[in-house]
Amino acid sequence: MTKILDKTTIDKIINEASHEDLITYIEKAFTAYSSHNAIVPPVGSLTFNDPPGDMHIKYGYVRDDAHYVVKIASGFYKNPALGLSSSNGLSLVFNQKNGVLETILLDEGSLTNIRTAVAGAIVAKYMAPKNVKAIGIIGSGIQARLQLKYLKNIVNCTKVIVWGIDSNALQSYKEEMSKEGFDIEIASESKRLVRECNLIITTTPSESAIIFADDIQKGTHITAVGADTHGKQELDMAILEKAGLIVVDSLKQCRAHGEIHKAVNAGLLDNHQIIELGDVVFSGGIPGKDDDITVADLTGIATQDIQISNFVLNQLSE
Amino acid sequence: MTKILDKTTIDKIINEASHEDLITYIEKAFTAYSSHNAIVPPVGSLTFNDPPGDMHIKYGYVRDDAHYVVKIASGFYKNPALGLSSSNGLSLVFNQKNGVLETILLDEGSLTNIRTAVAGAIVAKYMAPKNVKAIGIIGSGIQARLQLKYLKNIVNCTKVIVWGIDSNALQSYKEEMSKEGFDIEIASESKRLVRECNLIITTTPSESAIIFADDIQKGTHITAVGADTHGKQELDMAILEKAGLIVVDSLKQCRAHGEIHKAVNAGLLDNHQIIELGDVVFSGGIPGKDDDITVADLTGIATQDIQISNFVLNQLSE
Numbered sequence: 001m002t003k004i005l006d007k008t009t010i011d012k013i014i015n016e017a018s019h020e021d022l023i024t025y026i027e028k029a030f031t032a033y034s035s036h037n038a039i040v041p042p043v044g045s046l047t048f049n050d051p052p053g054d055m056h057i058k059y060g061y062v063r064d065d066a067h068y069v070v071k072i073a074s075g076f077y078k079n080p081a082l083g084l085s086s087s088n089g090l091s092l093v094f095n096q097k098n099g100v101l102e103t104i105l106l107d108e109g110s111l112t113n114i115r116t117a118v119a120g121a122i123v124a125k126y127m128a129p130k131n132v133k134a135i136g137i138i139g140s141g142i143q144a145r146l147q148l149k150y151l152k153n154i155v156n157c158t159k160v161i162v163w164g165i166d167s168n169a170l171q172s173y174k175e176e177m178s179k180e181g182f183d184i185e186i187a188s189e190s191k192r193l194v195r196e197c198n199l200i201i202t203t204t205p206s207e208s209a210i211i212f213a214d215d216i217q218k219g220t221h222i223t224a225v226g227a228d229t230h231g232k233q234e235l236d237m238a239i240l241e242k243a244g245l246i247v248v249d250s251l252k253q254c255r256a257h258g259e260i261h262k263a264v265n266a267g268l269l270d271n272h273q274i275i276e277l278g279d280v281v282f283s284g285g286i287p288g289k290d291d292d293i294t295v296a297d298l299t300g301i302a303t304q305d306i307q308i309s310n311f312v313l314n315q316l317s318e
Numbered sequence: 319m320t321k322i323l324d325k326t327t328i329d330k331i332i333n334e335a336s337h338e339d340l341i342t343y344i345e346k347a348f349t350a351y352s353s354h355n356a357i358v359p360p361v362g363s364l365t366f367n368d369p370p371g372d373m374h375i376k377y378g379y380v381r382d383d384a385h386y387v388v389k390i391a392s393g394f395y396k397n398p399a400l401g402l403s404s405s406n407g408l409s410l411v412f413n414q415k416n417g418v419l420e421t422i423l424l425d426e427g428s429l430t431n432i433r434t435a436v437a438g439a440i441v442a443k444y445m446a447p448k449n450v451k452a453i454g455i456i457g458s459g460i461q462a463r464l465q466l467k468y469l470k471n472i473v474n475c476t477k478v479i480v481w482g483i484d485s486n487a488l489q490s491y492k493e494e495m496s497k498e499g500f501d502i503e504i505a506s507e508s509k510r511l512v513r514e515c516n517l518i519i520t521t522t523p524s525e526s527a528i529i530f531a532d533d534i535q536k537g538t539h540i541t542a543v544g545a546d547t548h549g550k551q552e553l554d555m556a557i558l559e560k561a562g563l564i565v566v567d568s569l570k571q572c573r574a575h576g577e578i579h580k581a582v583n584a585g586l587l588d589n590h591q592i593i594e595l596g597d598v599v600f601s602g603g604i605p606g607k608d609d610d611i612t613v614a615d616l617t618g619i620a621t622q623d624i625q626i627s628n629f630v631l632n633q634l635s636e
Contacts, residue, residue, distance in 0.1 A: 060364065
């Protein structure tokens with residue numbers, strides 16, 4: 001008998017979960033992937049034109065795990081005008097030994113948002129400067145909120161500067177995140193944010209660079225989570241060229257359609273050190289950082305979807 | 319709110335359906351595909367080793383249709399020993415305009431079986447000899463039953479010869495299909511079946527040829543439905559070489575992993591006419607057949623899964 005969990009049940013489990021536990025599960029997602037202990041085929045996708053939208057299928061399994069997982073997520077960007085969420089989706093959890101569909105997680109995309117935010121926290125755990133002066137958040141949507149929320153207890157800094165293109169959304173961002181204990185300031189231009197923050201997270205669906213190399217301080221770390229599909233870009237390529245270290249969730253995916261895609265194709269990163277996050281987690285950190293600019297490029301990998309599903313199921317059975 | 323249909327409900331709808339209506343829906347699956355009116359990305363897949371199994375994801379949409387569909391099907395071949403069906407699966411029906419998951423069809427793979435059998439009936443409708451002397455069925459599993467069941471009213475012949483490797487399964491096949499009004503004879507070797515039948519359907523997961531060119535009568539039509547994934551083969555390559563016409567559900571899929579895959583790679587079919595079933599349906603038939611041997615290679619395409627889902631939903635709303 002297939003068990004079906006609705007969004008309310010899933011969100012309750014996630015809201016009550018310890019961030020530490022979530023981090024442990026998602027760290028395992030990256031180490032399993034980078035140690036080739038997971039089977040992860042290329043991402044499946046569909047594109048729609050009228051109205052515009054896209055759908056991705058991420059799927060696979062970790063060897064010797066109990067399950068295989070198929071995660072479907074969509075983005076239809078004109079939905080909010082119709083009173084619908086732009087993102088949607090579900091995860092299907094099958095028994096790895098007999099193919100029986102054990103659980104359907106009708107999370108409507110919320111688990112994708114959470115596992116992406118937890119990945120940002122893991123990056124910060126290993127790559128943020130020791131002394132974070134201010135956290136810079138580019139964008140004011142769901143991911144801009146969740147990235148900050150999951151930085152609590154990871155980064156010892158409550159000063160936050162946020163920049164985005166929608167002033168109403170920025171106001172409600174400030175109100176909401178202030179309640180979470182952050183001191184939020186809205187920047188009128190991104191340049192000022194970049195000059196004052198040494199931990200920056202970009203969370204937009206932009207298709208061209210919105211922050212630039214000349215503005216970035218020495219020792220800054222930047223995590224880019226927006227470029228999850230072909231054609232998206234948030235960072236000026238010169239930032240990547242200037243970076244002392246680039247960490248990616250998946251070399252294969254990031255080269256194909258991540259933030260580094262264009263710079264790799266332009267040959268700008270031929271002499272750069274690009275390593276996978278799973279290897280950073282496995283070795284417990286990155287080589288001495290000091291004044292280096294570092295960048296993390298997160299496209300989202302199937303093992304994160306597998307592990308967030310495992311997390312929900314294990315909480316349920318406890 | 320996502321609607322969830324269980325196997326019992328779905329099977330009831332299919333059992334009460336007119337075969338003519340099903341044929342109309344699945345014919346549209348093929349014409350939409352072959353006229354490039356459907357978006358069908360490459361099939362996604364996973365392979366498991368211990369125990370052996372495989373999983374396929376077929377997905378896509380027909381332009382101007384209401385839905386996009388993701389169909390997941392698995393085969394775990396040691397399941398029957400555990401009292402479980404070897405095949406499993408479900409279909410997810412999403413709104414094409416906003417990504418909302420409208421319906422989950424928990425058919426456990428039965429819709430895949432039906433749309434495959436209906437495809438066989440469509441092939442017979444256009445390609446079977448005018449005078450079928452005897453129907454030959456290779457294999458004695460679910461697909462061997464369904465292919466025959468859906469030939470009723472398509473082919474005016476009740477004489478059937480069946481061959482397979484499991485004598486118990488053949489006995490129960492004979493009992494069951496006799497009740498459906500067929501006169502079933504079990505052949506002790508496949509050679510005799512091939513020599514006496516001029517409409518032959520092969521339904522096995524074989525990985526090497528089980529019927530051979532020298533045994534086949536002039537004017538015979540053969541439909542091969544077993545080779546749905548890399549490494550499978552039911553027909554001697556010389557049969558394909560000898561065929562006056564080869565029809566495939568998808569040129570792309572059949573060349574990559576269908577019954578014709580090996581013969582195409584060996585260059586044996588360079589001068590052969592290979593056309594898609596959708597084009598046969600569209601033009602209303604095949605060029606004069608007479609004494610020619612013809613072959614149909616069915617690998618199963620996503621538009622069939624889309625259309626069988628549409629059929630179930632439309633019956634439900636009536």
